Amino acid sequence: xxxxxxxxxxxxxxxxxxxxxxxxxxxxxxxxxxxxxxxxxxxxxxxxxxxxxxxxxxxxxxxxxxxxxxxxxxxxxxxxxxxxxxxxxxxxxxxxxxxxxxxxxxxxxxxxxxxxxxxxxxxxxxxxxxxxxxxxxxxxxxxxxxxxxxxxxxxxxxxxxxxxxxxxxxxxxxxxxxxxxxxxxxxxxxxxxxxxxxxxxxxxxxxxxxxxxxxxxxxxxxxxxxxxxxxxxxxxxxxxxxxxxxxxxxxxxxxxxxxxxxxxxxxxxxxxxxxxxxxxxxxxxxxxxxxxxxxxxxxxxxxxxxxxxxxxxxxxxxxxxxxxxxxxxxxxxxxxxxxxxxxxxxxxxxxxxxxxxxxxxxxxxxxxxxxxxxxxx
Amino acid sequence: xxxxxxxxxxxxxxxxxxxxxxxxxxxxxxxxxxxxxxxxxxxxxxxxxxxxxxxxxxxxxxxxxxxxxxxxxxxxxxxxxxxxxxxxxxxxxxxxxxxxxxxxxxxxxxxxxxxxxxxxxxxxxxxxxxxxxxxxxxxxxxxxxxxxxxxxxxxxxxxxxxxxxxxxxxxxxxxxxxxxxxxxxxxxxxxxxxxxxxxxxxxxxxxxxxxxxxxxxxxxxxxxxxxxxxxxxxxxxxxxxxxxxxxxxxxxxxxxxxxxxxxxxxxxxxxxxxxxxxxxxxxxxxxxxxxxxxxxxxxxxxxxxxxxxxxxxxxxxxxxxxxxxxxxxxxxxxxxxxxxxxxxxxxxxxxxxxxxxxxxxxxxxxxxxxxxxxxxxxxxxxxxxxxxxxxxxxxxxxxxxxxxxxxxxxxxxxxxxxxxxxxxxxxxx
Numbered sequence: 001x002x003x004x005x006x007x008x009x010x011x012x013x014x015x016x017x018x019x020x021x022x023x024x025x026x027x028x029x030x031x032x033x034x035x036x037x038x039x040x041x042x043x044x045x046x047x048x049x050x051x052x053x054x055x056x057x058x059x060x061x062x063x064x065x066x067x068x069x070x071x072x073x074x075x076x077x078x079x080x081x082x083x084x085x086x087x088x089x090x091x092x093x094x095x096x097x098x099x100x101x102x103x104x105x106x107x108x109x110x111x112x113x114x115x116x117x118x119x120x121x122x123x124x125x126x127x128x129x130x131x132x133x134x135x136x137x138x139x140x141x142x143x144x145x146x147x148x149x150x151x152x153x154x155x156x157x158x159x160x161x162x163x164x165x166x167x168x169x170x171x172x173x174x175x176x177x178x179x180x181x182x183x184x185x186x187x188x189x190x191x192x193x194x195x196x197x198x199x200x201x202x203x204x205x206x207x208x209x210x211x212x213x214x215x216x217x218x219x220x221x222x223x224x225x226x227x228x229x230x231x232x233x234x235x236x237x238x239x240x241x242x243x244x245x246x247x248x249x250x251x252x253x254x255x256x257x258x259x260x261x262x263x264x265x266x267x268x269x270x271x272x273x274x275x276x277x278x279x280x281x282x283x284x285x286x287x288x289x290x291x292x293x294x295x296x297x298x299x300x301x302x303x304x305x306x307x308x309x310x311x312x313x314x315x316x317x318x319x320x321x322x323x324x325x326x327x328x329x330x331x332x333x334x335x336x337x338x339x340x341x342x343x344x345x346x347x348x349x350x351x352x353x354x355x356x357x358x359x360x361x362x363x364x365x366x367x368x369x370x371x372x373x374x375x376x377x
Numbered sequence: 378x379x380x381x382x383x384x385x386x387x388x389x390x391x392x393x394x395x396x397x398x399x400x401x402x403x404x405x406x407x408x409x410x411x412x413x414x415x416x417x418x419x420x421x422x423x424x425x426x427x428x429x430x431x432x433x434x435x436x437x438x439x440x441x442x443x444x445x446x447x448x449x450x451x452x453x454x455x456x457x458x459x460x461x462x463x464x465x466x467x468x469x470x471x472x473x474x475x476x477x478x479x480x481x482x483x484x485x486x487x488x489x490x491x492x493x494x495x496x497x498x499x500x501x502x503x504x505x506x507x508x509x510x511x512x513x514x515x516x517x518x519x520x521x522x523x524x525x526x527x528x529x530x531x532x533x534x535x536x537x538x539x540x541x542x543x544x545x546x547x548x549x550x551x552x553x554x555x556x557x558x559x560x561x562x563x564x565x566x567x568x569x570x571x572x573x574x575x576x577x578x579x580x581x582x583x584x585x586x587x588x589x590x591x592x593x594x595x596x597x598x599x600x601x602x603x604x605x606x607x608x609x610x611x612x613x614x615x616x617x618x619x620x621x622x623x624x625x626x627x628x629x630x631x632x633x634x635x636x637x638x639x640x641x642x643x644x645x646x647x648x649x650x651x652x653x654x655x656x657x658x659x660x661x662x663x664x665x666x667x668x669x670x671x672x673x674x675x676x677x678x679x680x681x682x683x684x685x686x687x688x689x690x691x692x693x694x695x696x697x698x699x700x701x702x703x704x705x706x707x708x709x710x711x712x713x714x715x716x717x718x719x720x721x722x723x724x725x726x727x728x729x730x731x732x733x734x735x736x737x738x739x740x741x742x743x744x745x746x747x748x749x750x751x752x753x754x755x756x757x758x759x760x761x762x763x764x765x766x767x768x769x770x771x772x773x774x775x776x777x778x779x780x781x782x783x784x785x786x787x788x789x790x791x792x793x794x795x796x797x798x799x800x801x802x803x804x805x806x
Binding site: 107108109110113116117120121122123209210212213228229231232234235236238239240241242288289291292296300303304305307308310311 | 407413414416417418419420423425426429451454455459462480525526570571631634635638639718720721722731732734735736737
């Protein structure tokens with residue numbers, strides 16, 4: 001009896017754990033080897049396949065001069081679906097950052113998620129509006145604007161359902177928007193322009209990307225969102241229309257690239273190169289023969305069709321270098337990014353997004369743009 | 378088992394194909410209406426109610442009678458190029474151009490010319506044929522062949538939208554045949570939305586789940602064994618775990634980003650965090666259910682504590698542990714979507730989230746089905762595999778598992794080792 005026991009028990013009890021262990025071990029090895037390769041869906045790797053379509057004029061791209069290999073850790077930049085920032089995609093897809101000799105990794109994220117990741121210290125830079133940079137700075141982490149991409153010229157919209165024909169019709173209604181961020185600012189401004197106050201509406205806090213779905217619900221009378229979400233909402237809810245847009249108040253919303261103070265201090269030369277690439281992108285956009293090429297690049301990033309994307313180009317006024325230098329002047333009023341931020345700051349304090357006014361001038365560094373302008377002359 | 382799948386499928390077919398859905402116009406040829414009732418761009422493939430479609434056409438006709446000049450010559454040229462390009466879907470459908478020529482304005486220019494000269498016909502209404510002729514007269518007066526800078530900037534006439542009436546199911550209820558069509562396009566990387574890279578993303582998702590789950594097993598199972606074997610550890614650890622498991626794991630999302638960054642790590646961490654408490658409690662319980670007479674017998678035979686754990690407890694609970702792991706793996710899958718939304722969106726979630734937002738549910742469902750199928754097949758495999766590695770347990774074991782077990786036992790490393798060890802013994806006798 002004891003003999004059979006000692007024979008049988010190891011057979012049953014010991015072989016199996018061994019087998020299991022070896023199976024688990026194998027799994028572990030394959031897993032960790034595959035995990036070590038970091039996936040980078042939006043890697044800034046140059047894509048030689050992307051080129052101007054045949055119909056466009058011969059692309060003015062001389063053979064790239066030998067450039068120094070990008071050194072150092074890649075700069076990480078969070079960017080999201082605002083058309084002015086999607087434009088970075090042109091530089092990414094065409095490999096212009098590598099040509100300029102700067103190692104940048106662009107991370108495609110939701111807007112608020114990108115600001116959270118920046119606030120958590122996981123990004124060197126993030127694309128934000130000037131108003132939201134103040135909010136992020138006051139609540140999470142300050143930043144410095146080194147580049148003005150554009151000002152919103154209609155792509156930010158307050159959209160009313162059928163029956164809501166003006167901002168005044170919103171009285172007593174529910175409006176879905178992302179509280180504390182740029183849509184909130186736009187709605188408050190719309191109310192102010194129409195002699196109303198924030199107590200006239202009920203705000204339903206909704207992520208901007210979800211606003212199209214939310215507008216379909218019977219409870220909600222209006223939303224505030226930017227393209228491409230606003231376009232999706234207009235299409236999904238027949239009869240809905242923009243009742244107030246950023247075109248009614250151009251300059252309220254500047255869209256910029258904000259960098260950490262640390263990164264700006266130690267990697268300033270690299271950031272100047274990033275600014276340089278941006279103005280190469282701007283030049284490319286401003287050439288009408290490239291329109292179809294940029295539409296196919298930009299629309300693919302946000303999953304809409306090129307024809308649908310085309311109106312976004314007008315709703316986002318991309319500033320040329322000369323126009324940007326004007327916006328960089330420290331002056332009151334919406335023609336200046338400083339003046340615009342002063343207004344945002346006052347709004348944020350008034351509506352208790354944060355308590356104390358911030359020193360918004362510390363959020364801007366125009367010297368990088370000026371350096372690029374000098375170098376281009 | 379087949380029935381339990383056929384039933385929902387039949388229900389889906391029934392709802393989707395019942396003639397209760399209204400028909401709507403599917404736009405095949407579109408234009409931009411300069412009208413506040415149509416504030417967005419409609420493209421071929423979009424749907425519109427019939428009355429609204431009529432209003433849309435009327436709005437475009439109105440634009441043609443009262444054309445508005447563009448602000449700059451460049452903007453005027455661009456607007457006209459959009460009109461020129463409007464013919465593309467028709468030209469593609471009629472094989473007047475090849476898919477490679479889709480963005481080739483020169484080819485489209487020729488198409489307009491040939492329609493105007495009557496060489497091509499079909500697919501266009503009389504009204505639009507007239508518009509083509511009038512526009513061609515303007516275009517050819519400026520340049521007989523396409524030239525991007527030598528192109529009329531005065532507004533051309535817009536083509537009047539055309540479309541066909543078809544059954545329009547609600548967006549969230551695509552019919553089975555539509556799902557199959559989308560799935561086969563998407564999975565082959567030939568989606569109308571461009572290459573969605575389904576399989577690449579699928580691998581990423583599986584890596585997230587497998588990584589998180591392996592991690593949680595490596596950490597959780599030893600803790601659970603301790604808890605299940607020694608009441609000291611049970612009292613020390615389990616009350617807190619019981620408390621912790623009621624805190625929703627996604628609540629730690631931002632914290633995980635702050636700790637682990639925005640790439641794979643926070644996603645693994647969420648799967649880990651979401652599964653760990655369940656694993657500890659479940660496996661500890663399984664351990665406690667081990668037949669105490671086994672422990673008594675071992676102790677009678679003089680086993681010490683270490684031997685009790687390694688020779689009795691662990692081997693004894695393995696079959697039930699396998700069961701727990703199966704259930705917990707399913708549990709881990711439930712965290713996938715939330716995990717992949719942390720930081721940089723990754724894996725299949727990127728498709729589900731982005732396409733869902735654009736109301737492309739016909740592209741979302743195949744992905745969800747893919748996840749379900751993966752989980753189901755894994756589970757079925759693990760159930761079968763139980764028969765292979767634990768052939769001595771009494772639960773229903775399939776014949777294939779039994780034969781696999783036999784093969785496995787022949788090649789098992791321990792048996793080989795024993796065979797080798799046995800050799801000198803034979804020599805000695």
